Amino acid sequence: MALTASPGGRPQHGPVALLCRALMLAGGAMLLATALLTAASVLRRWLLGQPIPGDFELVQAGSGLAVFGFLAFGTLRRANILVDSFTSWLPTGLCRVIDAFWNLVWAAAAALLGWRMVLGALDAWRSDTRSMVLSMPLWWAIGLGALALLATALAALRCALQPAEKT
Template identity: 60%
Template sequence: MAAGVVLLATAGLTTASVLCRWLLGQPIAGDFELVSIGSGLGAFGFLAYGTLARSNILVDTATTWLPARVNRGIDAVWMLVWTVILLVLAERMAQGALETMRSGTTTMVLGLSTWWAVGIGAACLAATAVVALCWCGWLLRGRG
């Protein structure tokens, strides 16, 4: 839900900035910075839900003839691969957040600190890894 709210706010900011540019000849200062941060956080925010709903792209053309149990096993292996990838990315982003905080990196126009956004992205990836790992267990137990 929070990701949806962030994306709606981002869309509203974009609309307001375009209107300001059209009516007043000036956009909202830092609009592109806020839109880029908001879009990134919105996308990261939807990853865990997408994984929970298994709304990712499934290519099963070559395995439809196999028994359901075998297909669940294959899906569990790939979900485990997804979990490992997510954990690596979450760890790297967490390191990036710490480094960004230490270096005092800010946005160009508004001077906003960016470490918190990177940290939220890392937390979203970690949450998605937890969901993916749950799916591994569910698939191996016959659910899915």
């Protein structure tokens, strides 16, 4: 099975799948980096009595970006939480229509959130919003989150247009 495959086993190809895979790998790398930073900060606190300055700011940004990085890949894989207690008895075709509808709703919600985050990133850039300890600009993190949400919207749209086979 390929790295990005639908639950039916068909490999996912194309630019949307490539973007989702890249964001997922970047999210995993970011999560690993935040874990290593946390361990290093705890070790430094234990040895020297002081943490790494701004560690909590970096962990906040990194953890948030990691989660955003996983959203599109999880959507494309249809690995989100599905509640089909009320639809499992329905015909497969009707279940596909219902799934497509909710994927369209998810695509619209993710696109709306992504658009608003783009505006938030632009506002943070214009106002030069920075973190408290490191004085790190925040617009780039908000912008990356917006990119991940827009990719999630594309993945949800793709899922709506290409329904999964019944497994």
